[in-house]
Amino acid sequence: xxxxxxxxxICGGANCTSxxxxxxxxxxxxxxxxxxxxTEVQVLPKGCFGLxxxxxxxxxxxxxxxYSHVQASDINEIVVEHLLNGRIVDRLLxxxxxxxxxxxxxxxxxxxxxxxxxxxxxxxxxxxxNIDEYIxxxxxxxxxxxxxxxxxEEVVEVIRKSGLRGRGGGGFPTGLKWSFAAKAEGKQxxxxxxxxxxxxxxxxxxxVLEGDPHSVIEAMAIAGYAIGGxxxxxxxxxxxxxxxxxxxxxxxxxxxYGLLGxxxxxxxxxxxxxxxxxxxxxxxxxxxxxxxxxxxERGMPRNKPPFPAIKGLxxxxxxxxxxxxxxxxxxxxxxxxxxxxxxxxEKSPGTKVFALGGxxxxxxxxxxxxxxxxxxxxxxxxxxxxxxxxxxxxxxxGPSGGCITSDHLDVEIDxxxxxxxxxxxxxxxxxxMDEDNxxxxxARFFLxxxxxxxxxxxxxxxxxxxxxxxxxxxxxxxNGEAEDLVKxxxxxxxxxxxxxxxxxxxxxxxxxxxLKYYEDEYKAHVFxxxxxxxxxHELIQYFVADDCKGCSKCVSVCPVGAISGVxxxxxxxxxxxxxxCGECLEICPFDIIIKK
Amino acid sequence: MMLEFDFEKNADKIKExxxxxxxxxxxxxxxxxxxxxxxxxxxxxxxxVQVIISEGLNKPIAxxxxxxxxxxxxTLIPKGKYNIGVCxxxxxxxxxxxxxxxxxxxxxxxxxxxxxxxxxxxxxxxRCIGACGLAPVIMVNEDVYAKFDASEVAExxxxxx
Numbered sequence: 001x002x003x004x005x006x007x008x009x010i011c012g013g014a015n016c017t018s019x020x021x022x023x024x025x026x027x028x029x030x031x032x033x034x035x036x037x038x039t040e041v042q043v044l045p046k047g048c049f050g051l052x053x054x055x056x057x058x059x060x061x062x063x064x065x066x067y068s069h070v071q072a073s074d075i076n077e078i079v080v081e082h083l084l085n086g087r088i089v090d091r092l093l094x095x096x097x098x099x100x101x102x103x104x105x106x107x108x109x110x111x112x113x114x115x116x117x118x119x120x121x122x123x124x125x126x127x128x129x130n131i132d133e134y135i136x137x138x139x140x141x142x143x144x145x146x147x148x149x150x151x152x153e154e155v156v157e158v159i160r161k162s163g164l165r166g167r168g169g170g171g172f173p174t175g176l177k178w179s180f181a182a183k184a185e186g187k188q189x190x191x192x193x194x195x196x197x198x199x200x201x202x203x204x205x206x207x208v209l210e211g212d213p214h215s216v217i218e219a220m221a222i223a224g225y226a227i228g229g230x231x232x233x234x235x236x237x238x239x240x241x242x243x244x245x246x247x248x249x250x251x252x253x254x255x256x257y258g259l260l261g262x263x264x265x266x267x268x269x270x271x272x273x274x275x276x277x278x279x280x281x282x283x284x285x286x287x288x289x290x291x292x293x294x295x296x297e298r299g300m301p302r303n304k305p306p307f308p309a310i311k312g313l314x315x316x317x318x319x320x321x322x323x324x325x326x327x328x329x330x331x332x333x334x335x336x337x338x339x340x341x342x343x344x345x346e347k348s349p350g351t352k353v354f355a356l357g358g359x360x361x362x363x364x365x366x367x368x369x370x371x372x373x374x375x376x377x378x379x380x381x382x383x384x385x386x387x388x389x390x391x392x393x394x395x396x397x398g399p400s401g402g403c404i405t406s407d408h409l410d411v412e413i414d415x416x417x418x419x420x421x422x423x424x425x426x427x428x429x430x431x432x433m434d435e436d437n438x439x440x441x442x443a444r445f446f447l448x449x450x451x452x453x454x455x456x457x458x459x460x461x462x463x464x465x466x467x468x469x470x471x472x473x474x475x476x477x478x479n480g481e482a483e484d485l486v487k488x489x490x491x492x493x494x495x496x497x498x499x500x501x502x503x504x505x506x507x508x509x510x511x512x513x514x515l516k517y518y519e520d521e522y523k524a525h526v527f528x529x530x531x532x533x534x535x536x537h538e539l540i541q542y543f544v545a546d547d548c549k550g551c552s553k554c555v556s557v558c559p560v561g562a563i564s565g566v567x568x569x570x571x572x573x574x575x576x577x578x579x580x581c582g583e584c585l586e587i588c589p590f591d592i593i594i595k596k
Numbered sequence: 597m598m599l600e601f602d603f604e605k606n607a608d609k610i611k612e613x614x615x616x617x618x619x620x621x622x623x624x625x626x627x628x629x630x631x632x633x634x635x636x637x638x639x640x641x642x643x644x645v646q647v648i649i650s651e652g653l654n655k656p657i658a659x660x661x662x663x664x665x666x667x668x669x670x671t672l673i674p675k676g677k678y679n680i681g682v683c684x685x686x687x688x689x690x691x692x693x694x695x696x697x698x699x700x701x702x703x704x705x706x707x708x709x710x711x712x713x714x715x716x717x718x719x720x721x722x723r724c725i726g727a728c729g730l731a732p733v734i735m736v737n738e739d740v741y742a743k744f745d746a747s748e749v750a751e752x753x754x755x756x757x
Contacts, residue, residue, distance in 0.1 A: 015729040018740035052729020200685035203726035238632070238669050239725055276625070277632055279667030280723065296627035298666040314624065357687030357728035364729055395686065429728075431686045445689055455666075 005040045006083055009059040011124065013048025013207055014242055015364075016055035024056060024072050031079040041083055047123035047211015050365035051111065054094055059124075068094040111362055114381050116343055116351050119204075119327040120367045123211030128246050131253040134214040140259050142330035143218050146225055147267040155226040155333070156182050162332045162340045163349040168194055168285070168322030169397065169426045170502070171348070171415035177319055180309035181227040184317035189229030191220050191271075192313065192320040194290060195236035195243070198282040199398030200449070202429035204353040205323035207365055209236070209243035212327070213250035217273055219321075219329035221260065224271040227319055232273040235290050238280065247275055282399075282453035286501050287320045289455065300455045301501035322427070324353055344370035348414050358395075358431035361386045375409040378432060389434040393517070397426030399446045399453075400506030402513025403439060422513040424506070438535035439518040440525055444472040446510035454503065461504030464495040468511060477538045480526035489515060534595050537580050544571045545592045554584035554593065601644040609637050610648065617652035626653060627663060631670055640674040668723075676711045676718035678756045681735040685724025692746070693732040697721055699746040703753055716756070 054068035160175025312318025361383030492508035565571030730742035
């Protein structure tokens with residue numbers, strides 16, 4: 001690479017590539033060639049930087065200058081000004097790194113400084129489609145160490161001592177799971193990776209697979225060695241085409257290099273990995289349902305015990321870990337138990353990746369030590385709530401989790417603390433809500449999801465969630481009755497206690513947690529026919545306030561002719577005709593129309 | 597929408613599917629990978645195609661129908677030339693993706709899971725597509741519309757008409 005003076009790193013994560021990045025890359029390469037810098041500047045696609053709100057993202061090295069929101073029309077300026085003339089284009093700089101006339105590097109910015117990147121260490125750093133770059137960052141060294149210096153028992157012991165817990169949501173100790181499968185008898189044992197990231201609002205697994213696919217493959221091989229299995233399967237959502245493509249490339253390259261296949265590192269150990277595509281069923285994130293799906297059946301959960309570690313895929317001992325869990329493994333092997341335990345909390349060492357989304361300034365991925373306070377994540381890293389709105393709640397754990405209020409922002413996040421608050425860690429989606437979100441409607445939204453995704457095997461989940469949804473629909477449309485609230489809660493506990501699998505057992509959580517913390521809102525819907533957040537259509541009323549100028553703009557946009565009034569005089573809205581579309585509120589130049 | 601499945605017109609596609617079945621029939625758990633192939637080749641999996649798979653893999657058609665209808669990626673009716681997916685993940689939902697969906701339903705006159713009579717558009721309320729940084733998001737085939745608004749629906753549809 002002689003003669004290369006600058007490197008332009010471009011985020012190749014799904015959020016950025018969706019924002020028309022391909023076109024930008026093409027244009028950039030063209031312009032670089034045009035100004036004669038082709039031999040001096042290299043354009044490199046990288047994994048996700050985690051700052052999805054700021055995309056498309058470019059970083060120019062050696063300066064480490066970080067450009068955000070780059071549009072096709074900005075390319076000529078970056079190439080001519082920065083790459084050719086060496087002058088940084090100030091107006092495109094990411095605002096989080098511009099201090100008093102100094103541009104600091106991304107790692108010193110507020111959003112990165114609070115993070116500890118273990119799982120995401122290579123994301124945004126290496127080219128995920130090139131195995132050499134992964135190897136250059138100590139890739140496959142842990143596999144080499146394990147195969148040449150350690151026994152299987154020692155590997156299991158290291159993972160057990162590290163205290164690593166499953167990052168898919170449940171938090172089961174990974175080492176313990178491995179030790180069960182290692183001890184189990186079977187002529188074949190299987191290593192599975194759960195990449196069926198179905199929680200709405202969570203996309204950390206996607207980013208790891210797109211940005212650092214080898215870290216998962218390497219860890220699966222290590223797991224295979226530890227339990228005595230030679231075949232791995234990655235079960236991945238069909239909705240993630242880019243991640244699938246990068247995994248296919250990575251598996252192919254690893255086979256070429258002899259890092260998958262027979263006699264790896266001359267140790268006599270054989271291991272290979274195959275991809276299996278999901279087909280759009282949330283329940284397949286549950287371990288026994290996932291196994292049924294790989295076997296080619298409907299993804300319906302099975303009774304436990306026997307646990308998969310004893311009797312899993314095709315009746316053989318099987319371990320199943322989530323993508324993020326695997327992404328920790330090789331570094332624990334290389335850096336040791338003490339290092340890993342120095343991060344996070346006593347009970348839950350290490351980090352957790354959260355996907356920040358919803359009503360928050362910096363949406364994107366953040367990796368923080370377990371035990372960090374919610375307030376730090378939302379306000380210091382996430383930048384707080386945009387548009388001057390008030391923070392209302394943060395939803396964690398997806399459809400299995402609950403909402404956490406502002407009273408609990410100083411709780412240190414851990415598997416246990418979240419469960420105490422009526423939520424759960426889940427896969428790490430964190431959706432922030434502001435004053436405009438109705439909590440009853442959010443509960444209805446999640447129930448709608450679980451009703452649709454319930455596999456139908458057991459009655460409490462199949463029928464119970466449907467009845468809960470009906471009650472919630474009654475309440476949000478203004479037909480709720482006092483006894484509905486009692487029924488809702490009773491039903492929730494019955495479903496929790498009697499469902500077969502995790503989906504049903506946790507499906508009532510969004511309802512229970514909102515009932516607990518936002519009982520007032522439920523009561524307002526039921527007893528006062530009012531939605532305090534102004535979201536539930538049937539319960540909103542539009543008014544024209546007293547100082548109406550009579551411009552009649554609202555009359556012209558109202559699709560049902562519900563507004564009447566003489567020009568330059570007070571107008572009124574007929575509530576019987578009004579369909580609550582909100583057009584009048586948006587067009588009113590004097591902000592006289594009020595929604596209640 | 598019911599469609600006659602034309603064996604003659606689909607002869608090449610049937611041949612392709614049979615080749616895929618032949619390749620995979622000895623693989624463990626072959627059914628779902630084969631269904632992915634079939635969905636890719638025909639764009640949907642009608643009864644006639646299920647019969648071919650049933651014979652090829654030597655599995656009862658009831659089992660195949662059960663699997664096809666269990667997973668949302670497999671469809672029994674063809675999708676439109678342009679398949680519109682409105683993301684209904686939480687991040688998009690809290691940013692008003694329901695309004696976008698309602699507007700599209702209104703403009704196209706079809707419900708979620710349906711295809712317009714002319715076969716041009718089909719509509720889906722998709723699960724989280726993992727592009728939460730761009731919420732609310734809709735997709736038309738491979739085109740992604742980020743930070744979309746219900747007021748832009750008519751203009752967006754016009755592009756494909």
